[in-house]
Amino acid sequence: GKLTESEYVDKKSSEYNSKEEGKGDQWKAAWYGDRKERFEPKFLELFDKYMSEVGITAGTEGAQYRIEINTDFTEPGWNVGVMRQNASVDLSCKVKKIETGEQVASIRIRNASANNFWGTDFTSGYRVQETYAKAGRELAKFFIKKAKLRKIKD
Numbered sequence: 001g002k003l004t005e006s007e008y009v010d011k012k013s014s015e016y017n018s019k020e021e022g023k024g025d026q027w028k029a030a031w032y033g034d035r036k037e038r039f040e041p042k043f044l045e046l047f048d049k050y051m052s053e054v055g056i057t058a059g060t061e062g063a064q065y066r067i068e069i070n071t072d073f074t075e076p077g078w079n080v081g082v083m084r085q086n087a088s089v090d091l092s093c094k095v096k097k098i099e100t101g102e103q104v105a106s107i108r109i110r111n112a113s114a115n116n117f118w119g120t121d122f123t124s125g126y127r128v129q130e131t132y133a134k135a136g137r138e139l140a141k142f143f144i145k146k147a148k149l150r151k152i153k154d
Helices: 005-019 023-052 124-146
Strands: 065-075 088-097 103-113
Touching: 005 023, 005 065, 023 124, 088 124, 103 124
Parallel strands: none
Antiparallel strands: 065 088, 088 103
16 A cells, blocks of 8 residues: 555655665655745645636735645656656645634645656656646636636736
8 A cells, every 4th residue: 555654755765875874864854845945835836826817815914714735645756767657646635714713625636746748857856846836726726616716807
């Protein structure tokens, strides 16, 4: 079956450390660091881009709902030039009313995968970053469709 994220991270980290001292520790730090620096901003950038087309902006002021997003599974994929495995992520999103904490929606994004068309995605951080971008776009599109939001005219 699938490994939990911490099992995966520990396994990869020790594999890298056995090949080259300290390499696994660096990889592990990047795995968690990339979230704040790369994955979350990418998700938000695309989510905001699509939501802004229907006049909705994400932010703290006057917000009525909060979206909690959890990464359930990450497949970083691989690319060795002649063969590749696409990166993908599974996310679960809970939409809650800020005032009451009541959950109004639960959405699962399964296997959000993005391909770099030219195949130049040799770093796992870049591949995973693109999957978060795709997930942000898909979540925004889902909200727009469900709420039957219309694009605003310029």
